[in-house]
Amino acid sequence: MSLLSEKSFILENWNIALPVTIILLVTVYLISKRKKTDLDGAEYIGADNSIKTDENCYEDTEFTPSLDDKDHVLFPGAKVVLDGGATKFYEIVNDRRSVRKFSKKPVPFEIIKQCIQAAGTAPSGAHTEPWTFCVIADETIKNEIRDIIETEEYLNYSQRMHRQWTTDLKPLKTNHVKEYLSDAPYLILIFKQIYGIRNDGKKKQHYYNEISVSIATGILLCALQAAGLNSLVTTPLNCGPALRTLLNRPNNEKLLVLLPVGYAAEDCKVPDLRRKDVDEILFTY
Amino acid sequence: MSLLSEKSFILENWNIALPVTIILLVTVYLISKRKKTDLDGAEYIGADNSIKTDENCYEDTEFTPSLDDKDHVLFPGAKVVLDGGATKFYEIVNDRRSVRKFSKKPVPFEIIKQCIQAAGTAPSGAHTEPWTFCVIADETIKNEIRDIIETEEYLNYSQRMHRQWTTDLKPLKTNHVKEYLSDAPYLILIFKQIYGIRNDGKKKQHYYNEISVSIATGILLCALQAAGLNSLVTTPLNCGPALRTLLNRPNNEKLLVLLPVGYAAEDCKVPDLRRKDVDEILFTY
Numbered sequence: 001m002s003l004l005s006e007k008s009f010i011l012e013n014w015n016i017a018l019p020v021t022i023i024l025l026v027t028v029y030l031i032s033k034r035k036k037t038d039l040d041g042a043e044y045i046g047a048d049n050s051i052k053t054d055e056n057c058y059e060d061t062e063f064t065p066s067l068d069d070k071d072h073v074l075f076p077g078a079k080v081v082l083d084g085g086a087t088k089f090y091e092i093v094n095d096r097r098s099v100r101k102f103s104k105k106p107v108p109f110e111i112i113k114q115c116i117q118a119a120g121t122a123p124s125g126a127h128t129e130p131w132t133f134c135v136i137a138d139e140t141i142k143n144e145i146r147d148i149i150e151t152e153e154y155l156n157y158s159q160r161m162h163r164q165w166t167t168d169l170k171p172l173k174t175n176h177v178k179e180y181l182s183d184a185p186y187l188i189l190i191f192k193q194i195y196g197i198r199n200d201g202k203k204k205q206h207y208y209n210e211i212s213v214s215i216a217t218g219i220l221l222c223a224l225q226a227a228g229l230n231s232l233v234t235t236p237l238n239c240g241p242a243l244r245t246l247l248n249r250p251n252n253e254k255l256l257v258l259l260p261v262g263y264a265a266e267d268c269k270v271p272d273l274r275r276k277d278v279d280e281i282l283f284t285y
Numbered sequence: 286m287s288l289l290s291e292k293s294f295i296l297e298n299w300n301i302a303l304p305v306t307i308i309l310l311v312t313v314y315l316i317s318k319r320k321k322t323d324l325d326g327a328e329y330i331g332a333d334n335s336i337k338t339d340e341n342c343y344e345d346t347e348f349t350p351s352l353d354d355k356d357h358v359l360f361p362g363a364k365v366v367l368d369g370g371a372t373k374f375y376e377i378v379n380d381r382r383s384v385r386k387f388s389k390k391p392v393p394f395e396i397i398k399q400c401i402q403a404a405g406t407a408p409s410g411a412h413t414e415p416w417t418f419c420v421i422a423d424e425t426i427k428n429e430i431r432d433i434i435e436t437e438e439y440l441n442y443s444q445r446m447h448r449q450w451t452t453d454l455k456p457l458k459t460n461h462v463k464e465y466l467s468d469a470p471y472l473i474l475i476f477k478q479i480y481g482i483r484n485d486g487k488k489k490q491h492y493y494n495e496i497s498v499s500i501a502t503g504i505l506l507c508a509l510q511a512a513g514l515n516s517l518v519t520t521p522l523n524c525g526p527a528l529r530t531l532l533n534r535p536n537n538e539k540l541l542v543l544l545p546v547g548y549a550a551e552d553c554k555v556p557d558l559r560r561k562d563v564d565e566i567l568f569t570y
Contacts, residue, residue, distance in 0.1 A: 016301045023308045030315040063452040072458065072554035080380035082367075082511035086399035089511040093406045095365035095505060109569075117563045121378045122503060123518045126453045129561050136570045165488060167348040168411045173357065205449060208520055209544065214496045217517070218316035218407060218503020219378060226367035226374035233408045233491055234501065247570060257496065269357035276414050278402045283393075283420045285532060 043161065043278035066196075066204050067127055093222055094275075099230040100174070101268040102184040102260055107229060109137070110260065112186055122216035125207030130193040131216050133137035133252050135186055140196045141246070145189075149258075156237045172271055180232065184260030185196045188231075189243060190217055191253035213256050220259075233257050298361040314562035344559040351481075352412055378507055379560075384515040385459070387469040392514060394422070395549050397471055400508035405503035410492030417538050422471055426531070430474075433527045434543075438463065457556055458514065465517065467468075469545030474528060475502055476538035498541050502557050505544075515549045518542050546558045 082089055116133045124130055136142055153176035157166055181187065192213040196204035206212075217233065222229050236243070240255035367374055401418045409415055421427055439459035442451055466472065478500040481489035491497075502518065509516050521528070525540035 013298065013301060016298065016305065020301065020305055020308065023305070023312055027308055027312050027315065030312070062439055063448050065452050065455050067453070067456040067556070069456045069557070070557045075384065075549055075555040077380055077549035077553070078380055078386075078513045078515055080377050081513040082377055083525045086396045086403065086508055086512040089508045090399050090403040090406075092365050092367055092405050093324050095363060096406060097360055098408050099360065099362075111371045113563060113567060114375050116567050118375040118378050120560060120563065120566050121375075121381060123506070125520070126450075126457065127556070127558055129566070131566055132568065133566055134568050134570060138570055141570050163348050164568065165348050165411075165492065168352070168490065168492075170350045171354045172411065205453065207450065210495065211499045211502075211520065214499030215503035215506065216381075217496075218500035218505075219507055220503075221408070221500065222507045223371055223374045225363055226362045228366040228370040231365055235410070235496065247568075253488055255519040262500050264360055264362035264395075267358045268362070270360040271352070271412070272355045272358045273352070273412055273494045274410075275405060278398060278405065281405050281416055281418055282398060282401050283413070283417065283532075285419060285423055285426050 006212050010109075013167065036163060045103075046217060050249055062202075065200055095217075096225040097230070097270045098219065098232045099264045099268055099270065100180055100232055101265040102180050102230070102262045103265045104183055104185065105263050107262055109135075111227050111229070112188070115220055115229075116188070118223040119220035120218040122212060122219050124212035124216075125209065126205075128196060128204065128209070128212070130206040130209040131213045132193060132249065133190040133220075134189040134191065134247050135251070136189065136247075137186055139182070142182050142187055144246060145187060145243060145258075146178060148246065149178055149181060149236045149239050150176055152236065152239045152242075160237065178234075182262040183265070184262040186261045188259045188261055189255060190218075190257050190259070191244070192256045193252050194254055194278065196250050197252075197254045210256065217257055217259075224261060229261055231259045231261045233259060286313045293404045333556065349485075351483055360407060368560055378510055379382055381506065382511040382555045383517045384517070384549045384553055384555065385465055385517055386553040387465050387515070387545055387547045388550045389468055390548050392547055394420075396512050396514070397473070400505055400512060400514075403508040404501045404505035407504050409497035409501075410494065411490075413478075413489065413491045413494070413497070414499060415481065415491040415494040416498045417476040417478060417534065418505075419474040419476065419532050419534070420471055421474065421532075424467070427467050428473060430528060430543075431433045431463060433444060433531065434463055434466060434524050435461055435520065437524045437527075445522065463519075465545040468550070469547040471546045473505075473546055474532065475505075475544070476529070476534060476541050477541045478537050479539055480496070480537050482537075493539065494545050502542055502544075509546060513544055513548075516544045518544055 053066065084091075112135055116135070120129065120131070122131075136145065140183070157176050190213060192209045193206055194209055195206050198204045221231065235258060236255070236258055243255055244253060245256075364376075390530065397420055401420070405414065405416070407416075421430065442461045475498060477494045478491055479494055480491050483489045506516065506518070520542055521540070527545075528540055529538060
């Protein structure tokens with residue numbers, strides 16, 4: 001056992017060999033973690049990184065689909081469409097603007113509910129429907145949300161965001177003060193569920209959950225506009241965990257966006273923006 | 286200079302000290318890279334990771350906003366709405382299903398154009414409008430796209446995707462053969478622009494570009510349904526670079542989703558799915 005002998009180089013230099021070994025292991029671990037993101041789209045497979053591409057690691061597990069495996073049914077194509085079609089639809093959504101000053105005028109909850117029902121028709125990876133819509137009407141909770149966001153946004157604007165970012169936001173006249181969070185009759189907090197729980201208690205992977213929930217958000221915006229309501233898509237930087245805790249949401253839900261919803265205030269102003277022409281965004285082949 | 290003396294511990298053990306130093310530096314570098322992702326949302330700031338939060342690194346650069354800094358204008362609220370409001374809108378979008386078998390029946394290009402125009406009204410981080418819609422009608426290019434995707438998807442299904450993933454897809458009866466890519470009259474490839482180019486030639490950051498483009502995709506789906514068209518949101522795993530090259534798109538564009546668009550085939554079948562009830566996705570506070 002020469003390695004353990006009095007003359008062993010490693011034992012003699014244990015005070016160097018031990019940290020070297022630890023550092024080597026940490027380095028290998030960090031590099032192996034980084035390698036995993038090489039597969040395009042792998043970040044959507046499930047944010048807990050528990051999916052392995054190596055078959056053997058699941059050898060003794062049975063695989064059952066998360067959905068029931070039923071016969072498919074005939075589909076006659078789109079039947080409930082819009083009078084006026086694509087032209088009319090464009091006119092409706094082109095009237096939408098992001099609004100930062102809301103009236104306190106109440107909005108019937110039933111309309112909000114129908115809009116969220118519409119959002120829930122979005123497609124999702126393997127039909128996982130990985131969305132949660134929290135609707136806040138309570139004044140106290142709205143004020144608590146405003147407190148959390150304004151505190152973080154002050155740090156974002158003053159310290160975390162690069163000056164180019166805050167400069168880019170200047171024409172939109174935004175800052176860390178968010179009156180709309182207490183003025184708007186509703187706040188809708190949209191969470192992406194990064195995984196789900198199956199009936200058998202196992203974790204259910206939510207493939208491409210961020211894209212799916214963002215698509216649902218797009219449908220929600222159309223529904224709100226169709227109903228004559230105004231909103232604003234916000235992404236409160238670094239507020240997710242505090243808001244999740246405040247609303248007592250489970251660990252698998254991460255805040256994606258927050259929308260104040262209601263009617264624009266009478267003196268509401270918006271940036272004098274133009275949208276890109278269709279020729280700037282559409283390319284034909 | 287005791288460190289450089291004959292008795293110097295470091296010099297005597299240089300064969301250990303040198304690797305230790307290198308490994309330490311690599312470890313510190315890797316850990317510092319990882320630390321950057323701690324800031325919630327930082328991954329959306331720009332996929333080229335060139336934004337620094339350290340102010341000093343841009344000290345000698347002038348900051349000008351990407352948008353013109355004009356006076357804001359009065360906004361009267363949503364005026365162009367849907368007859369029937371949220372109820373009617375829900376009926377329309379609830380009729381949408383993801384379709385995997387398309388008729389070859391032609392669709393006027395004008396309708397596709399109007400739908401994309403509608404998608405282009407989506408909100409985006411700092412009004413960057415970071416989307417490109419490539420519409421493919423050419424049969425040869427459609428077949429080239431099908432070749433690229435079927436080759437990759439064969440590898441995805443057989444090797445890259447975990448068996449739980451392919452099992453979860455079984456009720457949807459999907460595999461690597463994608464007839465809809467050549468049958469549908471149009472393929473719409475939606476690219477997210479991870480950065481833009483300003484008028485002064487500088488890089489323009491596209492904040493939260495993936496969320497923005499996914500929201501635009503949600504609006505596009507509503508527009509297509511409003512026009513009586515069917516589609517399918519697909520995320521061709523690992524095909525992005527090949528498709529970008531085929532279409533000769535610039536480096537700042539990354540494929541987000543691909544949609545075949547047209548009318549459902551007469552014998553089109555869809556999975557016998559239910560959607561979650563609104564009470565399963567909506568929580569009130």
